[in-house]
Amino acid sequence: MALLDSIAHTGTAKQHKPWPRAEVSDDGWAQAIELLSQGRCTLLGLWGDAPAVHMALIAADFGDIAVITYICKDGSYPSVAARHAPAGKLERAIRDLYGLDAVDAPDGRTWLDLGFWSVKHPLGKRGKAGKPKPYQFLPVEGEGLHQIPVGPVHAGIIEPGHFRFTCNGEHVVRLEQRLGYVHKGIEQLMQGASLEQGAKLAGRTSGDSTVAYAFAFASAVEAATQTVVPPRATYLRGLMAELERLANHFGDIGAICNDASFAIMLAQCGILREHTLRAAQTCFGHRLMMDSVVPGGVARDLAEDGIASLHALLAEVRRVFPRLVELYDSTASLQDRTVTTGIVKPDTVRQWGAGGYVGRASGRGFDARRLYAPYDKLTFDVPVRDEGDVNARIWIRIREVEQSLALIEQILGNLPAGNIHAPVKTKAKSCEGLALLEAFRGDVLVWLRLDAQGTIERCHLRDASWFQWPLLETAIKDNIVADFPLCNKSFNCSYSGHDA
């Protein structure tokens, strides 16, 4: 049964692809909120498009996706967060950017607007910024509690954000995050941008997922314009995406162990990461493969010595990685740190729609790769565990490395000949596209509207971290402060992707 069958709506927008978008009024919006609070569907995204708000939903069994639109009369809409917590920060961000109010929202604080902009509601009815009010962290009551404020500047080579810990001795009683420090106004820069500029911006939303974001942006453009990407290009996109996944998983596995002071894993995994980046450089001319995926296809073909470099990479990883996994698994002092630390319960990830290794380590088996090419032609498993601890999130990455190696082999073995790019079709009328793309940390959503000239009118980019950051607050509760870096790195959420 389609999602929209349970939501009262007035027709669907014909220009919206590939999943339906329908306009709803109060009853349809309320029905959608009811479905969310019952767990019959999951929130994929909630964003502003003044004077409207859009909500993207996915069925609980991942069988259907839909977008519903609510036109805000008097600049307000019924709060989703009032009944469904995962919408909380999304609503706060909508108010900061658009000035659209969620009526009866449980939390009226700003989220991305930290009081430093010279303009209020930059994407809505702009106003002059008022005097910034001090941010009120959530109150805590109890004896013998102390606070540890961390950030925005953190001790390592890492993005900025603020963590307010409330502790009872060594134990964390509450963690409250405050993000938004690296908000760059990307969605406003997208307005009026060419597709070429938009692709560059999308790829710089979160640098560690530049391929995934560019892939998502390109897919949304292709859906909107009904451009068919040549087969060779879809396979090369898959190759780039898997190289990016490998590089990040190697980096993460090493870094998580390093946060438990097991530096040898960081050193050894760092070698594998470096080999992966060098293979990417050989194949596509850039270590991170920035600007390699463009609407219509890919920007560069696989270099002549690319295939050999990939076979060498696969051989090296297969030679070394199993030894590292064995080392991780057999070091009791390391297992003591990672097993049962930072647990997120299966009910929580299900309610929040947490994706990536965060979701899959706690029983939620969603992987967006099942939805798009070239993965429809490839065979891969999606590993799932249900312990939900740091150890489980490491093991999901280990298993995904194995799957990525197999995927790269399949891609190399079946790489079609032909063009690497098709020109983007011009529709000569407004069109909209939605894409969901599995970045290494989870599903990235891109929604956009192009005008009749093919310029971007509105582009929304939703990082996987929106449904993972809040779960870190749950995961660290009752753990010791010293385990925070371990938990945080096991999530490895994006600051820049989130703040956008």
Added chain:
Amino acid sequence: MRHSLLDSLHGPLTEPAPAPDAAGLAELAQSVNRIARVKLGRSLSIRQVDAGSCNGCELEIHALSNAFYDLERLGLRFVASPRHADVLMVTGPVTKNMREALQRTYNATPEPKWVIAVGACAADGGIFSRSYAVEGGVKDVVPVDLHIPGCPPNPRQLLAGLLALLQNAS
């Protein structure tokens, strides 16, 4: 078991250090007059600050510590506090939300200090420069001694820039 792992997986991977970047040397020569020079030897402590980057530059800065580039053998290391730093390595366009944090970090760094702006965005805000949320390049907020261009600069480019700084600092 660990001993045999270290022995058997790889031989030494460290690569020879690159030559100092000529353009970086020229830029440094001009900025040196502004700073009181103290004999530091050939060792520099670096504090990295992300003032708004996409995180791409951070990834390549991390790579400096891997077995191939091995930053510490060149007398360069990353420190946790600006109070322990000789050099601030700043990435990203400076977002309005990070302006104060960057300024406070700069002020907390004792003299003599140098600032390196890493990446295209750190130079002038890059692709984000026209945003309501962005202040501009790092030089719009704190004085900069050296720019290392790139999107992101790869570890060799980072090393060349750092070595140019070293040559002029000591």
